Amino acid sequence: MSVKTAEPQGKNAPEVPEKHGVGDALRSWWSGLSRPAQWGIGVPAIILLALLPLYPPPFLDTPGTSFGGVMAQFAMYALIAVGLNVVVGQAGLLDLGYVGFYAVGAYTVGLLTSPNSPWNQTDGWLHKDWAWLACLPLAAAVTAVSGLILGSPTLRLRGDYLAIVTLGFGEIVRLLADNLGDVTNGSLGLSGIAYPHVGESATKQNGVFSAGNVGNANSSNIFDKANSGIWWYWVGMALVIVALLIVGNLERSRVGRAWVAIREDEDAAEIMGVPTFKFKLWAFMIGAAIGGLSGALYAGQVQFINPTGFNVINSMLFLCAVVIGGQGNKLGVIVGAFIIVYLPNRLLSVQAVGQSVLGYVMLIVTIAVIVALVMVWRRRIRDAENRVRYGYLGGVAVVVVVLLVILGNVLKFHEQGAQSLGDFKYLFFGITLMVLMIFKPQGLFPVRQKLLTFGRQVYQAVRKPFGAKAIGAQG
Numbered sequence: 224m225s226v227k228t229a230e231p232q233g234k235n236a237p238e239v240p241e242k243h244g245v246g247d248a249l250r251s252w253w254s255g256l257s258r259p260a261q262w263g264i265g266v267p268a269i270i271l272l273a274l275l276p277l278y279p280p281p282f283l284d285t286p287g288t289s290f291g292g293v294m295a296q297f298a299m300y301a302l303i304a305v306g307l308n309v310v311v312g313q314a315g316l317l318d319l320g321y322v323g324f325y326a327v328g329a330y331t332v333g334l335l336t337s338p339n340s341p342w343n344q345t346d347g348w349l350h351k352d353w354a355w356l357a358c359l360p361l362a363a364a365v366t367a368v369s370g371l372i373l374g375s376p377t378l379r380l381r382g383d384y385l386a387i388v389t390l391g392f393g394e395i396v397r398l399l400a401d402n403l404g405d406v407t408n409g410s411l412g413l414s415g416i417a418y419p420h421v422g423e424s425a426t427k428q429n430g431v432f433s434a435g436n437v438g439n440a441n442s443s444n445i446f447d448k449a450n451s452g453i454w455w456y457w458v459g460m461a462l463v464i465v466a467l468l469i470v471g472n473l474e475r476s477r478v479g480r481a482w483v484a485i486r487e488d489e490d491a492a493e494i495m496g497v498p499t500f501k502f503k504l505w506a507f508m509i510g511a512a513i514g515g516l517s518g519a520l521y522a523g524q525v526q527f528i529n530p531t532g533f534n535v536i537n538s539m540l541f542l543c544a545v546v547i548g549g550q551g552n553k554l555g556v557i558v559g560a561f562i563i564v565y566l567p568n569r570l571l572s573v574q575a576v577g578q579s580v581l582g583y584v585m586l587i588v589t590i591a592v593i594v595a596l597v598m599v600w601r602r603r604i605r606d607a608e609n610r611v612r613y614g615y616l617g618g619v620a621v622v623v624v625v626l627l628v629i630l631g632n633v634l635k636f637h638e639q640g641a642q643s644l645g646d647f648k649y650l651f652f653g654i655t656l657m658v659l660m661i662f663k664p665q666g667l668f669p670v671r672q673k674l675l676t677f678g679r680q681v682y683q684a685v686r687k688p689f690g691a692k693a694i695g696a697q698g
Contacts, residue, residue: 255487287571291452298459306513314506315486322538328518336417368517412529547668
């Protein structure tokens with residue numbers, strides 16, 4: 224009687240290729256670069272992004288509005304997404320009232336620099352030319368303190384209870400701004416808010432950051448070509464880069480590892496000795512400070528604030544940017560912010576022609592059929608036989624052609640009196656979130672956990688040849 228022995232799993236064993244996506248390949252390539260090489264690639268990329276509003280590609284341009292203004296709004300939302308990602312993505316705290324910190328930062332600048340405010344200091348210790356710049360650190364400090372005040376009694380709550388408390392905080396801030404008329408001017412808002420008076424000249428009497436700066440599209444000088452929106456976009460980019468550097472260093476420190484542990488399992492982290500309440504409070508205060516910076520950026524850009532600009536809908540949009548981009552991924556949430564800002568402005572130039580019910584029904588049916596086709600492919604057809612898959616793909620091609628014909632009859636570019644598809648942005652975002660939660664709940668760019676502190680050293684050590692000297696070995 225012979226007994227079959229198991230074959231040794233050595234070098235002759237067949238290797239199963241490991242599957243990696245495009246995102247994993249890019250992440251591995253980026254992690255393998257040295258720090259100078261990363262800066263050598265990152266700096267030109269930042270310069271290209273800075274020049275993008277000056278020379279917008281035709282497929283990215285927004286015919287219905289200024290592309291520079293859209294990019295300025297994107298920079299503001301990107302800063303918000305980075306701050307909210309610290310709270311939601313890094314520490315795992317569900318914050319539905321982040322718009323409250325955004326409002327506190329905006330009203331800090333407004334109360335100190337608006338002529339409508341009883342606390343206006345531009346005639347006192349704040350000079351109007353640099354008042355906005357001086358108020359930036361003040362806005363960050365005041366919102367950090369508000370995060371401390373809110374977080375100290377509430378961060379012992381978890382999950383839905385914490386979400387309800389933060390939602391209430393956002394509404395309380397808005398209602399206070401609406402009802403404290405003697406201080407905030409109530410629903411009339413605060414106008415004439417200070418902004419940087421830079422680049423004043425005969426043609427730009429109020430400076431490059433004034434709304435009156437429309438730029439000179441025919442100029443070869445990029446600074447003369449840039450309108451006020453592009454200048455605010457550059458300021459927003461600078462603030463986003465600073466925030467990314469600070470948050471990135473925190474991620475690679477003890478604080479970042481504590482946040483990840485709290486997010487994955489707070490009870491286990493506490494048992495292992497992590498002071499969870501302290502690190503959650505740190506996350507709340509840091510996220511609040513970044514939210515205050517974005518509020519100050521908004522106040523200086525529009526030079527007018529009132530309570531209706533800080534409603535709960537905006538708070539949901541901020542959270543959508545984080546969820547769509549990928550919670551915990553700093554660059555992913557910036558992409559999510561771009562989607563949230565860009566798509567509605569791009570769709571302003573696309574109009575629904577018919578006001579009849581049939582046109583809207585066709586549009587809804589088109590979206591529903593596409594979602595259904597994707598679901599059937601992922602759940603049933605993807606792993607079927609080749610003939611079934613090819614037949615399904617052929618049928619999908621026919622359906623897509625028919626849907627395009629239908630959409631061609633329902634939609635067309637701007638026509639006077641027609642309703643803009645940008646008005647349906649909440650419908651589109653809702654459908655996007657539902658589809659995302661079904662197929663990719665981690666977001667478009669999910670975060671990959673690793674040993675953040677020693678990740679580079681471990682990666683380089685593994686890639687060394689076998690004959691090379693081991694790290695730390697004695698000669």
